[in-house]
Amino acid sequence: MLAYILRRILLLALVLFGVSVLIFGILMTFSPERRAATFVTSPQQVEDIPKIIKQFGLDEPFYIQYFRWVREVAKGNMGWSLVASRPVTEAFWTYFPITLEMNLFAAPIVILFGIWLGTISGIHKDTWIDHSSRIMAIVGWSLPTFLFALVMLMIFYGYFDLFSPGILSDRLNMFIHDNPGKFYRYTKLYTMDGILNGRFDITLDALAHLVLPVMTYVIVVVALNMRVMRSGMIEELSKDYVITARAKGADKRTVNLKHARRNALLPVITVAGQLLALSMEGSIAVEVVFNRHGVGWWLAESATQLDMPVLMCICLFMGLVFVATNLTLDILYAYIDPRIRLT
Amino acid sequence: MSEHPRWRELKFTLHRIFRNPSAIIGFSLLFIFVAVALLAPWIAPPKYLHNPYLMPHKGFSPVPKAPSKENIFGTTDGQYDIFYGVIWGTRTAFKIGFFVVGFAALIGIALGAISGYYGGILDEVLMRIMDIIWALPTLVLAMAIVVAFGRGLDKVMIALAMIEWRWYVRVIRAEILTLRDQDFVQAAKIMGVPDYQIILRHILPNAIYPALILASMEMGSMVITAAFMSFVGLGAPPGFADWGQMVALARNYIVGPPDNPLKFWFTIVIPGGCIILFVLAWNLIGDALRDAFDPRLRRR
Amino acid sequence: MRFVTPLTQGFAEGRKRKNMKTLLETCDLVTNFYTYEGVVKALNKVSMVINHGETLGLVGESGCGKSVTVRSIMRIVQEPGRIEDGKVIFFLDEETQRKGIDLLKQSEAFMEQLRGDRMSMIFQEPNAALNPTLSIGEQVSESFLFHRKREMYQKILDDLSSPECRVFPPLKRLELFLYRTAVRNPGAWTLKFFSQIPFFKRWQKRLKQEAMRRSIEIIGKLGIPHPVEVADQYPHHLSGGMKQRIVIAIALACNPVVLIADEPTSNLDVTIQAQILDLLRRLKEETISSILFITHDLGVVAEICDRVGVMYAGNLCEVADAQEIFCNPVHPYTKALLDSVPKLSTKEILKNIEGSVPNLVSPPSGCRFHPRCPYVMDGCRSELPALLEFSKNHFVACHLVGRNAAV
Amino acid sequence: MKRRLSFIFILFLLIFVFHADAQIKSPDTYVLAYYRTVQTIDPGASYDVAGSCKIWNLYETLVFFDGPSTDKFVPLLATKVPTLKNGGISPDGKTYTFTIRKGVKFHEGGELTAEDVVYSFKRNMILDPDGGPMWMVLEALTGHGSTREKETGKIIEGVFEKIDKAIEAKGDQVILHLPKPYPPLMSILCYASSSILDKEWAISKGCWDGDINNAAKYNNPKPGSEPLQKIANGTGAYRLKLWEPAKELALERFEGYWGPKPKIKTAIFKYVKEWSTRKLMLQNADADRVVVDTTYVPEVRAMKGLKLFEVPQLNFTAGMFCRRINPTGNTNIGSGKLDGNGIPADFFSDINVRKAFYHAFDRETYKKDVFHGQVVAPTSPLIQGLPYHKNVAVYEFDLKKAAEYMKKAWDGQVWEKGFKMVVTYNTGNVMREAAAKMLAENIMSLNPKFQIEIRNVEWKDYVVQVRQFQYPIFLSGWGADYADPHNFVRPFMHSEGYYGKYMALKNEEIDKLCDEGIQTVDPKKREKVYGRLQQIWYEDAIGIPLYQQVIVRAYRDYVKGYVPNPMFTDDNEIVKQLRKE
Numbered sequence A: 001m002l003a004y005i006l007r008r009i010l011l012l013a014l015v016l017f018g019v020s021v022l023i024f025g026i027l028m029t030f031s032p033e034r035r036a037a038t039f040v041t042s043p044q045q046v047e048d049i050p051k052i053i054k055q056f057g058l059d060e061p062f063y064i065q066y067f068r069w070v071r072e073v074a075k076g077n078m079g080w081s082l083v084a085s086r087p088v089t090e091a092f093w094t095y096f097p098i099t100l101e102m103n104l105f106a107a108p109i110v111i112l113f114g115i116w117l118g119t120i121s122g123i124h125k126d127t128w129i130d131h132s133s134r135i136m137a138i139v140g141w142s143l144p145t146f147l148f149a150l151v152m153l154m155i156f157y158g159y160f161d162l163f164s165p166g167i168l169s170d171r172l173n174m175f176i177h178d179n180p181g182k183f184y185r186y187t188k189l190y191t192m193d194g195i196l197n198g199r200f201d202i203t204l205d206a207l208a209h210l211v212l213p214v215m216t217y218v219i220v221v222v223a224l225n226m227r228v229m230r231s232g233m234i235e236e237l238s239k240d241y242v243i244t245a246r247a248k249g250a251d252k253r254t255v256n257l258k259h260a261r262r263n264a265l266l267p268v269i270t271v272a273g274q275l276l277a278l279s280m281e282g283s284i285a286v287e288v289v290f291n292r293h294g295v296g297w298w299l300a301e302s303a304t305q306l307d308m309p310v311l312m313c314i315c316l317f318m319g320l321v322f323v324a325t326n327l328t329l330d331i332l333y334a335y336i337d338p339r340i341r342l343t
Numbered sequence B: 001m002s003e004h005p006r007w008r009e010l011k012f013t014l015h016r017i018f019r020n021p022s023a024i025i026g027f028s029l030l031f032i033f034v035a036v037a038l039l040a041p042w043i044a045p046p047k048y049l050h051n052p053y054l055m056p057h058k059g060f061s062p063v064p065k066a067p068s069k070e071n072i073f074g075t076t077d078g079q080y081d082i083f084y085g086v087i088w089g090t091r092t093a094f095k096i097g098f099f100v101v102g103f104a105a106l107i108g109i110a111l112g113a114i115s116g117y118y119g120g121i122l123d124e125v126l127m128r129i130m131d132i133i134w135a136l137p138t139l140v141l142a143m144a145i146v147v148a149f150g151r152g153l154d155k156v157m158i159a160l161a162m163i164e165w166r167w168y169v170r171v172i173r174a175e176i177l178t179l180r181d182q183d184f185v186q187a188a189k190i191m192g193v194p195d196y197q198i199i200l201r202h203i204l205p206n207a208i209y210p211a212l213i214l215a216s217m218e219m220g221s222m223v224i225t226a227a228f229m230s231f232v233g234l235g236a237p238p239g240f241a242d243w244g245q246m247v248a249l250a251r252n253y254i255v256g257p258p259d260n261p262l263k264f265w266f267t268i269v270i271p272g273g274c275i276i277l278f279v280l281a282w283n284l285i286g287d288a289l290r291d292a293f294d295p296r297l298r299r300r
Numbered sequence C: 001m002r003f004v005t006p007l008t009q010g011f012a013e014g015r016k017r018k019n020m021k022t023l024l025e026t027c028d029l030v031t032n033f034y035t036y037e038g039v040v041k042a043l044n045k046v047s048m049v050i051n052h053g054e055t056l057g058l059v060g061e062s063g064c065g066k067s068v069t070v071r072s073i074m075r076i077v078q079e080p081g082r083i084e085d086g087k088v089i090f091f092l093d094e095e096t097q098r099k100g101i102d103l104l105k106q107s108e109a110f111m112e113q114l115r116g117d118r119m120s121m122i123f124q125e126p127n128a129a130l131n132p133t134l135s136i137g138e139q140v141s142e143s144f145l146f147h148r149k150r151e152m153y154q155k156i157l158d159d160l161s162s163p164e165c166r167v168f169p170p171l172k173r174l175e176l177f178l179y180r181t182a183v184r185n186p187g188a189w190t191l192k193f194f195s196q197i198p199f200f201k202r203w204q205k206r207l208k209q210e211a212m213r214r215s216i217e218i219i220g221k222l223g224i225p226h227p228v229e230v231a232d233q234y235p236h237h238l239s240g241g242m243k244q245r246i247v248i249a250i251a252l253a254c255n256p257v258v259l260i261a262d263e264p265t266s267n268l269d270v271t272i273q274a275q276i277l278d279l280l281r282r283l284k285e286e287t288i289s290s291i292l293f294i295t296h297d298l299g300v301v302a303e304i305c306d307r308v309g310v311m312y313a314g315n316l317c318e319v320a321d322a323q324e325i326f327c328n329p330v331h332p333y334t335k336a337l338l339d340s341v342p343k344l345s346t347k348e349i350l351k352n353i354e355g356s357v358p359n360l361v362s363p364p365s366g367c368r369f370h371p372r373c374p375y376v377m378d379g380c381r382s383e384l385p386a387l388l389e390f391s392k393n394h395f396v397a398c399h400l401v402g403r404n405a406a407v
Numbered sequence D: 001m002k003r004r005l006s007f008i009f010i011l012f013l014l015i016f017v018f019h020a021d022a023q024i025k026s027p028d029t030y031v032l033a034y035y036r037t038v039q040t041i042d043p044g045a046s047y048d049v050a051g052s053c054k055i056w057n058l059y060e061t062l063v064f065f066d067g068p069s070t071d072k073f074v075p076l077l078a079t080k081v082p083t084l085k086n087g088g089i090s091p092d093g094k095t096y097t098f099t100i101r102k103g104v105k106f107h108e109g110g111e112l113t114a115e116d117v118v119y120s121f122k123r124n125m126i127l128d129p130d131g132g133p134m135w136m137v138l139e140a141l142t143g144h145g146s147t148r149e150k151e152t153g154k155i156i157e158g159v160f161e162k163i164d165k166a167i168e169a170k171g172d173q174v175i176l177h178l179p180k181p182y183p184p185l186m187s188i189l190c191y192a193s194s195s196i197l198d199k200e201w202a203i204s205k206g207c208w209d210g211d212i213n214n215a216a217k218y219n220n221p222k223p224g225s226e227p228l229q230k231i232a233n234g235t236g237a238y239r240l241k242l243w244e245p246a247k248e249l250a251l252e253r254f255e256g257y258w259g260p261k262p263k264i265k266t267a268i269f270k271y272v273k274e275w276s277t278r279k280l281m282l283q284n285a286d287a288d289r290v291v292v293d294t295t296y297v298p299e300v301r302a303m304k305g306l307k308l309f310e311v312p313q314l315n316f317t318a319g320m321f322c323r324r325i326n327p328t329g330n331t332n333i334g335s336g337k338l339d340g341n342g343i344p345a346d347f348f349s350d351i352n353v354r355k356a357f358y359h360a361f362d363r364e365t366y367k368k369d370v371f372h373g374q375v376v377a378p379t380s381p382l383i384q385g386l387p388y389h390k391n392v393a394v395y396e397f398d399l400k401k402a403a404e405y406m407k408k409a410w411d412g413q414v415w416e417k418g419f420k421m422v423v424t425y426n427t428g429n430v431m432r433e434a435a436a437k438m439l440a441e442n443i444m445s446l447n448p449k450f451q452i453e454i455r456n457v458e459w460k461d462y463v464v465q466v467r468q469f470q471y472p473i474f475l476s477g478w479g480a481d482y483a484d485p486h487n488f489v490r491p492f493m494h495s496e497g498y499y500g501k502y503m504a505l506k507n508e509e510i511d512k513l514c515d516e517g518i519q520t521v522d523p524k525k526r527e528k529v530y531g532r533l534q535q536i537w538y539e540d541a542i543g544i545p546l547y548q549q550v551i552v553r554a555y556r557d558y559v560k561g562y563v564p565n566p567m568f569t570d571d572n573e574i575v576k577q578l579r580k581e
Helices: A002-028 A032-037 A043-056 A062-074 A088-123 A128-142 A145-160 A170-178 A190-196 A200-237 A240-248 A252-289 A295-305 A308-336 B005-019 B021-043 B082-118 B120-135 B138-149 B153-180 B183-190 B195-232 B243-253 B265-293 C007-017 C066-074 C108-114 C136-147 C149-161 C169-184 C189-196 C200-221 C227-231 C240-252 C270-286 C298-304 C322-327 C332-339 C378-382 C399-406 D002-018 D049-058 D114-127 D135-142 D159-166 D185-190 D199-204 D275-283 D294-302 D351-359 D363-371 D399-417 D430-446 D459-467 D486-493 D498-502 D508-519 D523-539
Strands: C022-035 C038-051 C055-059 C081-090 C119-122 C258-262 C290-294 C307-312 C315-321 C388-391 C394-396 D029-034 D063-065 D073-075 D095-099 D167-170 D173-177 D238-244 D248-253 D266-271 D306-312 D315-321 D419-426 D450-457 D473-479 D543-556
Touching: A002 A062, A002 A308, A002 B120, A002 B138, A032 A043, A032 D459, A088 A128, A088 A200, A088 A252, A088 A295, A088 A308, A128 A200, A128 B021, A128 B265, A145 A200, A145 A252, A145 B195, A145 B243, A145 B265, A145 D275, A170 A200, A170 D029, A170 D238, A170 D248, A170 D266, A190 A200, A200 A252, A200 B265, A240 A252, A240 C119, A240 C136, A240 C240, A252 A295, A252 A308, A252 B195, A295 A308, A295 B138, A295 B195, A308 B120, A308 B138, B005 B021, B005 B265, B021 B082, B021 B265, B082 B120, B082 B153, B082 B195, B082 B243, B082 B265, B120 B153, B138 B153, B138 B195, B153 B195, B183 B195, B195 B243, B195 B265, B243 B265, B243 D275, C022 C066, C022 C290, C038 C055, C038 C066, C038 C081, C038 C290, C038 C315, C055 C066, C055 C298, C066 C081, C066 C119, C066 C258, C066 C290, C119 C240, C136 C149, C136 C200, C136 C227, C136 C240, C149 C169, C149 C200, C169 C189, C169 C200, C189 C200, C200 C227, C200 C240, C240 C270, C258 C270, C270 C290, C270 C298, C290 C298, C298 C322, C307 C322, C307 C332, C315 C322, C315 C332, C322 C332, D029 D275, D049 D238, D049 D248, D063 D185, D073 D185, D114 D135, D114 D159, D114 D167, D114 D173, D114 D199, D135 D159, D135 D185, D159 D167, D159 D173, D275 D294, D294 D306, D294 D363, D294 D430, D294 D543, D315 D351, D315 D430, D315 D486, D315 D498, D351 D399, D351 D430, D363 D430, D363 D543, D399 D430, D419 D430, D419 D459, D419 D473, D430 D450, D430 D473, D430 D543, D450 D459, D459 D473, D473 D486, D473 D498, D486 D498, D486 D508, D486 D523, D508 D523
Parallel strands: C055 C290, C055 C307, C119 C258, C258 C290, D029 D266, D419 D450
Antiparallel strands: C022 C038, C022 C081, C307 C315, C315 C394, C388 C394, D063 D073, D095 D173, D167 D173, D238 D248, D248 D266, D306 D543, D315 D473, D315 D543
């Protein structure tokens, strides 16, 4: 077990190195001029591009620049983000909680709701329940997220003036900023902090701003989970031990929920893991539309404006998340499925 | 019982597939799309012969015009004829799907099969590489690649293909690892059948189903991803007949003027609907395939 | 000049003659499977009888509907199978002795009460028959939790109320209260309520412990070394034979009246097979009254069965005492079946049966065996022969026999 | 099931909680939703509209534009505006004298002195980061466009001494010494880069320590490392409350302000990229004003409860012909020869080609369709709102004429062989996209042998490509730094000018006129010079004037007090003049 984890950590190192080299390599395909141009914000400034290239040594060979970058990172300096116009690490820690918060609400709903739907339609295979719920899920799945998000925005915010976009309404935001003494940012998550500080209005307000993003995200993503769960259920229900259980005198409910579902859950765990690992890019469109300035939004901005340090930072982070999730998943697996032993 | 067993199997599978209502819906939808794609030049004769994917437009006004006689689906931002765009967009959609999936599947299956079959150091190395590739967030990588190699749908397609192959490696390899040690493969080995034949004749045909299912699912989702790229501004240029691009172009008209918020419904509903139906079709087919192929769900 | 009677009366008389009580009886059982290929007519009016204290063997080629028969009896036919017609009459206990209960007419709930309690089942494939993600103990104790709740409640109550049991008083008072209500009626809402609340739902802990204790006990009875350890192991830790014993343990947990063994030994190697058979025989003497033993292995039949039913393509074609069957089989199929078994005594080469089991989507008209029957007559093609008493306690469904008997 | 129900339940609960108020949300807070990111609020470094317009609220300059005017000024931190008449400007136009207002407080409590003013100018000039705004002041006060040489990036020796001499304090007076007369100086002094800092505070924050000898090490910091990037301490009516870059920037009323007390207590500038979102915020009065692209003007017109201002801008966009395209590895000119599938590198050096393209551009449709008539169709870089502007002739839309010129071009070869090229615009700019397409389609309609492909390129790629002479035609614009013809004529027409260079213009007359125009003070003379220049633009068909934007500012109708001024883009907001009622 321990050896296993250790090996995984080694792997992590490998992954991070690989990822960084890859992304760096891709970004290096730009001409130095182009990369210098990222610092330019108005036509007048274009004059200074050669100077900028000099200043940052953008015309030096790949490995030199790469190692310069590594050295900086080792010093804990991930670079300067133009999009956020502040150091990348600092920016990351301001944006990350926003994305995290959204996913903290979305993920459980996605997973549980998906499992629930999957179980239902698995049990009632080929009945109208099955078909309708599947079609529903797939339709959700086939919606382009940004489109759906905009529609949601129009319906709720446009018609009913509900759930305004953003993260927190100005009044409260200003309040928080005005008296940092009264409102501690323990977790950086507004909902949590609101509770911890006994300011439930803030929690509620934050929730109100979360409703639309979470809803959109859930409806789009749930299909993934539901599908796996469904086929899992169908498969398990066809197995012999189910009959054994029936022969024991187990009632349908017990058979479905205790015997079949337990086994059907295994593949779902994997999917859930993927969801977790991908949640960040999953939230790009949502964050852009609902004007939540989280990592997803930052990513979109940086990718289009070619904010290299940001891309690097986020890719590395995602690599980290990915490996970490897989590790936890494997452990979870071993816990749920007695047949698996980690070696 | 004289016919070849695999052939019988196939017939049986098809039989199963078409018992499944969702499959019927899926295939009929797909059929319509294929027909439209093939007949595009006759349904909507192109204006610029050197590039039929350029949507014709009268004037430049950004304000969409409601459906009328000359353009039956109305015009979108920039006065592009939605009807034309939808028709030729079908081709684009298929292009994206087939290119990305085909390319990715080819690489993925080849690599997966080889590393799964031979295992050993080769497998080890490939798996480590896979670990790295998997750790890369799809969209980020896609964006980076596109920004690096320039905008445009072709770039998006290349970028996606360069990422998606990892799925097929994973799927195929998993299948092959289970098949590799089974008796019929061992038998073939003992009989001295060359490896490539074993892989092609004995293993792949049994391992291919998950890849097929995956492929059919991806055919749809790739279109969505491409649409997303257009949304971020990295996809097809405005005026290019591509559903995703049209949706992205129309996104500022989802919310109409307050007195009549649905004024511009057609700009979003028509191309959006196309995307949804297209993806829906492939997904339904994918589901049907899964139900049909999955050996554990069969014969019942 | 012998008087010919249809099966049921025949047995009615038979019962009068030597007071052998019928335990379970199926009449014209019809089960179909609605598959994509079409309707598989798996059972075609199967009628048979299991008496108290006897072991009935059911033999036939694979796919002839043996398993379907028993699953239909227990009403656990899986999708897309459906029991279309017929009766399954169970003579459960004294008051139902006269006219038994038709299981097919009972509610699902009733069946759930019955299954695993009065009638239970052993399965062909021990590896598949156990839930891989539940511990052995859990799986065995389930049977108790389903059928022996009240009894266990009672026991726990006694233990609790006995002075030497030490529990934190208020908790004890609560538990006492709960278990009393439980004994009075297990479905009381208070129990449901308490089972929902996080902390208090632990009141059922004792019940689980009790069930576990019992299951360990029964596991031990079945001759499994250190049952305690085994109880919290998982199926994949055990060997095939062990698993099969566990399956049997599950089946016998609530010592049923009738045990249905669906090819319990066919996937085990010979030594284990022998052990399992011994085990069954022993159990038969001790606990269970009757066994319905399905197999395609005539040797096994000869070893443990009192009576034998031969099935072909969803029909019961011959029923008789084991001796009778082996000494003078009547139905051509039975003959063929016996010929195809190697015998030490004779040197003759084995005969095999021409053709194969017919596809039951479109079964042959009339007698389903006629395409393979050496003595086929035109009557066979048209109508299905009824199961008639050929000689005492020897029933055959064949036109030949009908002819002979008539003469 | 339970889960889903509870989810829906929460949803409805929230609906009830938050469906409360609909009228003026928070009367003393002003919210502006826009979509340009602020890089820095250091007056010496900020050179983008987004940044400078925040600075105008935080800091103050000596003088400022008088209401809507671009060439009349009101004193701000100076007691009066220096002119030739009141002797503030010396007759030779080389010295400017300002008397500093008394009793002005900085946010952090410091008192404004002449010393502060002197320090501020020097400090900013010394800072002079790459791509910064300081070139204007530097050019005016030292004659150098930068503190560093263009190519090498080395510091020009003696430049700091010049800076040191250029400005001095006498009691409560500040005197600027110019190397030569510089007419636009006054409007440069209004620009954010001439804001006044508090000397002590600035030094304490790590700015230039006031000793000219170690100026060099304060010169040209890396982006983001300029000391005042995130902090501000000016005399402005508002102090910086919070700034989360690329998210929001909040201003708070400075109670110790010397002038009349502003009505708005808090002003929030929100970064909202998605138009639909911005629009809905305006519609629901969650924003008091949002930045509206010309494209979407009809939508805000349709909205109720708004007050719209149409503000012509001091900016100019043109389609410019590159007369010496760089053929190496250039995919935009096809074969690079006049053989029917390409164009020669000097294709546009033939005036007939230029005129043909000129005639192929349909100004009327362009105006009507793309701008809903909401635009000034300029005739030359010297646009409306600038002094000495006059309407010169333009080549009207006329495909026949275009065809004729094409026939003449390259003595007929163009017409018979045809050509093939790529015209690019920068991604997302609808106006330029339309222009490019219009040109291309009209030209292609002249002759099937003409093939023009339209491509879109990310703006930053675009500028880089332009600098490498990659594009035969490039569409680009220029916004006013200060309201003087020089700021427009030079970049577009001078052979050394920003665009002139990349059009490969070579015309001694133009260059002469440009330099003359900037060095003469006498309005009469200047008028002649700039009149001539505008004429040349037409005669030489230098470029196709596309548009001079008229932005539409969409306020909620309860916001009062806005005074339009062409100098300010729609990101800008002088908050102190606003009130909600």
